[in-house]
Amino acid sequence: MTFRRVLIAVDSEPVAAHAADVGIELARSLAAEIAFVHVVDPKNDSHPEGGVVASELAGRAQADARKLLAVFSGHLPGELKALEFVRTGEAATEIINTAKQWEADFIVIGTHGRCGIKRAILGSVAEKVMRHAPCPVVAVRARC
Numbered sequence: 675m676t677f678r679r680v681l682i683a684v685d686s687e688p689v690a691a692h693a694a695d696v697g698i699e700l701a702r703s704l705a706a707e708i709a710f711v712h713v714v715d716p717k718n719d720s721h722p723e724g725g726v727v728a729s730e731l732a733g734r735a736q737a738d739a740r741k742l743l744a745v746f747s748g749h750l751p752g753e754l755k756a757l758e759f760v761r762t763g764e765a766a767t768e769i770i771n772t773a774k775q776w777e778a779d780f781i782v783i784g785t786h787g788r789c790g791i792k793r794a795i796l797g798s799v800a801e802k803v804m805r806h807a808p809c810p811v812v813a814v815r816a817r818c
Contacts, residue, residue: 675779676779677704677706677779677780678704678706678707678779679706679707679709679776679777679778679779680697680700680701680704680706680707680708680709680778680779680780680781680782681709681710681711681769681772681773681776681778681780681781681782682694682697682698682701682708682709682710682711682746682756682781682782682783683710683711683712683713683765683769683781683782683783683784683799683803684710684711684712684742684743684746684784685712685713685742685765686742687784688816689784689785689786689814689815689816690784691746692784692814692816693782693783693784693814694710694746694749694782696782696812696814697782697812697814698749698750698751698754700782700812701754702751702754706779707757708750708754708755708756708757709756709757709758709759709772709776709778710743710746710747710756710757710758710759711759711760711761711768711769711772712739712742712743712758712759712760712761713760713761713762713763713764713765713768713769714732714735714736714739714760714761714762715762715763715764715765716732716735716762716763717764732762736760736762739760740758740760743758743760744758757776759772759776765799766799766802766803766806767802769781769783769799769803769807770803770806770807770808773807773808773809774808778808778809779809779810780809780810780811780812781803781807781809781810781811781812782811782812782814783799783800783803783811783812783813783814784800784813784814784815784816785798785800785801785813785814785815785816786815786816800813
């Protein structure tokens with residue numbers, strides 16, 4: 675089996691930056707292509723702020739997502755380039771769909787490593803991705 679495409683799921687959390695570093699290093703060592711994916715979840719932005727129209731909030735979220743991906747791409751070593759995917763929907767589902775559509779050979783995703791009641795209440799995007807991904811998943815724990 676060859677690994678030629680590495681999909682790295684990112685958000686604005688510090689654990690995502692750590693996961694991106696791991697994913698970039700893995701991709702570099704494998705001479706693999708890199709793609710970043712960030713998911714905008716409209717459920718998280720469902721409360722209009724001060725009369726702002728929902729479509730304007732969605733536009734802002736998309737623009738913020740593109741800026742975030744540009745930051746991650748900007749940290750790539752000079753010889754590496756990355757595709758950037760911005761998706762809208764439930765995070766785990768969209769990461770999985772992107773992996774299928776792009777035909778990723780593996781996914782790198784950060785995880786807080788919560789357990790017990792915290793995981794039950796907050797859920798785990800990484801866990802859902804691991805259970806349903808079409809390819810292997812590397813879950814990178816937060817630094818302690």
